[in-house]
Amino acid sequence: MENNISQAVIRRMPRYYRYLGELLENGVERISSKELSERMQVTASQIRQDLNNFGGFGQQGYGYNVEFLYEEIGRILGLTKVHNVALFGVGNLGAAIANYVNFEKLPFRMIGLFDVDQKKKDRIVGGIPVMMIDEFEDFIKEHRVDIAVLTLPKDAAMPVAERLVSLGVRAFWNFAHVDLMVPDDVVVENVHLSDSLMQLSYNMTGR
Amino acid sequence: MENNISQAVIRRMPRYYRYLGELLENGVERISSKELSERMQVTASQIRQDLNNFGGFGQQGYGYNVEFLYEEIGRILGLTKVHNVALFGVGNLGAAIANYVNFEKLPFRMIGLFDVDQKKKDRIVGGIPVMMIDEFEDFIKEHRVDIAVLTLPKDAAMPVAERLVSLGVRAFWNFAHVDLMVPDDVVVENVHLSDSLMQLSYNMTGR
Numbered sequence: 439m440e441n442n443i444s445q446a447v448i449r450r451m452p453r454y455y456r457y458l459g460e461l462l463e464n465g466v467e468r469i470s471s472k473e474l475s476e477r478m479q480v481t482a483s484q485i486r487q488d489l490n491n492f493g494g495f496g497q498q499g500y501g502y503n504v505e506f507l508y509e510e511i512g513r514i515l516g517l518t519k520v521h522n523v524a525l526f527g528v529g530n531l532g533a534a535i536a537n538y539v540n541f542e543k544l545p546f547r548m549i550g551l552f553d554v555d556q557k558k559k560d561r562i563v564g565g566i567p568v569m570m571i572d573e574f575e576d577f578i579k580e581h582r583v584d585i586a587v588l589t590l591p592k593d594a595a596m597p598v599a600e601r602l603v604s605l606g607v608r609a610f611w612n613f614a615h616v617d618l619m620v621p622d623d624v625v626v627e628n629v630h631l632s633d634s635l636m637q638l639s640y641n642m643t644g645r
Numbered sequence: 646m647e648n649n650i651s652q653a654v655i656r657r658m659p660r661y662y663r664y665l666g667e668l669l670e671n672g673v674e675r676i677s678s679k680e681l682s683e684r685m686q687v688t689a690s691q692i693r694q695d696l697n698n699f700g701g702f703g704q705q706g707y708g709y710n711v712e713f714l715y716e717e718i719g720r721i722l723g724l725t726k727v728h729n730v731a732l733f734g735v736g737n738l739g740a741a742i743a744n745y746v747n748f749e750k751l752p753f754r755m756i757g758l759f760d761v762d763q764k765k766k767d768r769i770v771g772g773i774p775v776m777m778i779d780e781f782e783d784f785i786k787e788h789r790v791d792i793a794v795l796t797l798p799k800d801a802a803m804p805v806a807e808r809l810v811s812l813g814v815r816a817f818w819n820f821a822h823v824d825l826m827v828p829d830d831v832v833v834e835n836v837h838l839s840d841s842l843m844q845l846s847y848n849m850t851g852r
Contacts, residue, residue: 445844446653448844448847448848449840449844451843451844451847452837452839452840452841452843452844453824453837453840455843456822456837456839456840478824479824514847515843515846515847516846516847516849516850517843517846521846521849529741530737530740530741530744530745531738531741531745533737533741534736534737534738534740534741535838537737538737538738538838539842542839542842544839544842544843546842546846584849585845585849608849609845609848609849611841611842611845615663617660617685617686625845625848625849627841627842627844627845627848629836629838629841630659630660630663631742631745631836632659632663632749632751633656633659633660633663634659634818634834634836635746635749635751635753635818635834636658636659636662636722636724636751637652637655637656637658637659637834638792638816638818638832638834639722639723639724639728639753640655640658640721640722640723641655641816641832641834642723642728642791642792642815642816642832643723
């Protein structure tokens, strides 16, 4: 069943997860869908509908057990195992992401940073040394890399992605301003900053 | 009419704009919805439907004039005027965004960088000096600030946003891991990196 769930639902799940995490930190044990709805600015029926996609987790009139729901959503989101991450392109954005991934309490672990610039070799970023991009082939023979982060210029992203795919990488977190062409069994999550900025600009017009 | 368009359509418009920009750079003058569709991995009828929201821009069997469509979408997206941007929180991510905004060919101009850390005062990032956050009130009296970028820790974001709203800022590009509570006439575009990473993780499960 979980395979047919729309990406719109999936986009809301991390938000639920974040909120429930905050509630847990604040010692809240139980929450009604009405309260959760007010906090999240989503209708209570939307929340019930979203969760019903995964079998539902509440009892009518009794609300949700926060810890149980948090853990179930974590499981749905694939957060019960550690994902090893390697990053390509250690510029400003790459460095920010490297620090970010290791800092977050989520089960993603930055295990390798790669760049083409010899001057960056062995520089420590986010606690680990930068390697040269040519070292990746040897690196991947000894380490499981689940996710490749591409914080590269547009023109460099596609050739690097192709090489990584041929070396067995099956998931990309893409910050380059290009839509990657990859085989069907490869997952890509794009963060297109310019698209986001243009959406903001659109929503500003007429105000 | 344009006010009732769904955010899903709006999310696709920047992609069209990016692609059309690339076509223009490559000297392509005219494109059929079929070709555009193959390039963008969206159905031709989806493209026609999306553009019909704004009045449609093609002639049956004749395709789209690339430059005209590019400019019209730019107008729709509010890209015909320059937006002044100020950024709050000059860490790794803030520095990356500051460089990014000035580098892109889009009409967004970074005019002020603000931080709480005295050690960062007057440091040059993306071509402009970092100011202290207390200087913003004077700054906004002399400059029009259309968009505030929040690259701040979660707990700092909401108080800063409230202060900016009271000073008249009406649009936020929010990178802090918190959903801002702002008045209805304020626009917020969120870039929640952890949500994006969790979506990737979800889409990886079962592969």
